[in-house]
Amino acid sequence: MGVLPYLVAVWIFLAGCYGLATSRNLIHAVGCLAVCQSATYVLLLAVGYRDGATAPVFSDVEPGSRPVVDPVVQALALTDVVVGATVTALLLALVVQISKRHGTVDPDELSELRG
Amino acid sequence: MSPRLRLWLVCAAGSGLAALLVAACLDLPGFGGDRHPYGDRAVDASLARRTANTVASVNFDQRAFDTLGEMSILFAAVLGCVVLLRQTRDEHRARPEPAHVDRPVRRYTLLVLPVALLTGLYVIAHGQLSPGGGFQGGVVAATSLHLLYVGADYRALERVRPIGVYEVGDALSASAYVVTGCAGVLAGTAFLANTLLPYGTFNTLSSGGTVPLLNAAIGMEVACAVVVLLARFLDQAVEIEEVRSL
Numbered sequence: 574m575g576v577l578p579y580l581v582a583v584w585i586f587l588a589g590c591y592g593l594a595t596s597r598n599l600i601h602a603v604g605c606l607a608v609c610q611s612a613t614y615v616l617l618l619a620v621g622y623r624d625g626a627t628a629p630v631f632s633d634v635e636p637g638s639r640p641v642v643d644p645v646v647q648a649l650a651l652t653d654v655v656v657g658a659t660v661t662a663l664l665l666a667l668v669v670q671i672s673k674r675h676g677t678v679d680p681d682e683l684s685e686l687r688g
Numbered sequence: 689m690s691p692r693l694r695l696w697l698v699c700a701a702g703s704g705l706a707a708l709l710v711a712a713c714l715d716l717p718g719f720g721g722d723r724h725p726y727g728d729r730a731v732d733a734s735l736a737r738r739t740a741n742t743v744a745s746v747n748f749d750q751r752a753f754d755t756l757g758e759m760s761i762l763f764a765a766v767l768g769c770v771v772l773l774r775q776t777r778d779e780h781r782a783r784p785e786p787a788h789v790d791r792p793v794r795r796y797t798l799l800v801l802p803v804a805l806l807t808g809l810y811v812i813a814h815g816q817l818s819p820g821g822g823f824q825g826g827v828v829a830a831t832s833l834h835l836l837y838v839g840a841d842y843r844a845l846e847r848v849r850p851i852g853v854y855e856v857g858d859a860l861s862a863s864a865y866v867v868t869g870c871a872g873v874l875a876g877t878a879f880l881a882n883t884l885l886p887y888g889t890f891n892t893l894s895s896g897g898t899v900p901l902l903n904a905a906i907g908m909e910v911a912c913a914v915v916v917l918l919a920r921f922l923d924q925a926v927e928i929e930e931v932r933s934l
Contacts (some may be wrong), residue, residue, distance in 0.1 A: 576713050576714055578719050580710065583710060586709070587706055590702060594698040595695065595698065619739060620716070623720060628819060629730075632741065632818050643726065644727055644742035646727075647743045648743050648748075651743065651747065651823060654823075656758065666769045666921075669772070669773060681873055684872070
């Protein structure tokens, strides 16, 4: 049980990598990249977890009355989500343009250069 | 490279990577352990500055400079999407036709839209107190506007969403963050250091020094950025048509 959450993160990351390498569709590849990224959310939140702890928000919890989970990794996970969303948006915009210019979204057919 | 060879290569490299990652995981501190030195220090620093939501304190006080970088990434990505998804010379803009919407859908969206918008603004405003903050609330507020596209049609959405205003809002709120940081420098402390304003009373809207200001700037920036981003994608889907293929 002690390492299971970390191994889940590894599994999700590798599944995403496998999808990226064998992808036949760029939109599918962008989705696989998002899967890889979600592994980092699992890893970060697993690192910050503490048994029996609550959220690090003290609006309705008396400070010091209960243990709280690590807020630093939660903030990092938030950064991760934002960066992930922007990267996905930018990549999808690129896919839209590739599809228009080349008429295909299969990465294997995108071998020729075109101005 | 043939697909079969590539699959072999992926499997070989993947199993190597998997072995390394599993070895690394076995060496990590145990899941659910009680030792979180950085977390404990972040909680102490947050309470010292009377910010109830420690995650907001980490984002907008202790790591405010990193959040500036994060905001710049968002800004740059939106800029990139605007450039990539512009109307090119061989495309023209078609007026979107009014679409038929079932009455229950229309009624439901018009009912939910103000609630969703208010929820977004609430989450932004209470970022330093309760879970949420500028990033989360900004996304909620921005997507709530797009309920109009579901409930009415694209032209109704375009009327409440003049893109130019949101692009200016995006830039203004990004500069508001930097200006708040520079105010610290002018006051004789460091860039983005939270020592400028009084910390206020714990667990009230005005607590936390500059945290609520930076949080509001981020909220506005994210809301504007998401609106601009979605507008560019919707333009591609609804309005822009290709005249001839290359």
